[in-house]
Amino acid sequence: MRELLPIAPVLAVLAITTVVVALVVLRPGLTAVRGGKILAFFGFLIFPVVAALLGFESHVERSKETSFCLGCHIMAPYGKSLYVDDPSYIPASHFQNARVPRDQACYTCHTDYSIYGGFRSKIRGLHHIYAQYLSTPQQPVKLYHPYNNRECLHCHLGARSFEQGAVHNADPQTMIDIKSNKLSCVSSGCHENVHDVSNAGHLKYWRPQQ
């Protein structure tokens, strides 16, 4: 029932539209009067457009969910890697300690925190669907571009643990390089344990208590 709540307004508009359209179709004589014409105009044009926009919005919101990303079989090992029982694994420690919303774990770290970033993420998502169903997805899955520190700094910038971290302040240039994305957070030997799906079979996994 809780799953239905976000789509309840969409379904309500869909139901109203269906009733109005059915009414006009079953009794076309209604359109002979001005009120009927207005009703038909709303039923055949305004309500369907509103319903489609609400449905689109609902789909876009759902595409941020972890379960959506893991819907493709190829992503299953990446979903499993969120349960690696080792705090040095960045995605796993973020997921398990709720540093990112668990139901939007993939999106939180893999969207672009820039202008039109959300839109670019959706285009990438469409490309993923194309690769999965109409082409051959590359194995192993790789990012299109090197991971940008901007995505880490979206949350960590200004945080005491980041700003006053001993390694981050080892020399003044280090912090400048991190913030300007010259020194990668994940591929400079600092936080390099990310999903590591190639070693999935050798790792210990956390089992959350129900």
Add this chain to the structure above:
Amino acid sequence: MMNSQNQLLGKRLRLAGGLIISGLVVQAVSLFWNHPLSFIVFISVGTLLLAAGIVTYLLTIVSLPPEDQQESRPPIHKMSKTP
């Protein structure tokens, strides 16, 4: 003549309505399916049917003859003043 126009109007409205309702049903079903393909179904099938229905409806209303030609009002006669 008028009757055949009404029949044509009814037929086109039924077609537009059928397309719109089919599109809405597809869109509603896609909302219950939490899978990447559901978005594709929503866009490529649902929205396409909906758009076809809307276009059919719009073509129907623009192809209708103007209202003054449609209505066969009885001529208005001026009441002659009785002496």
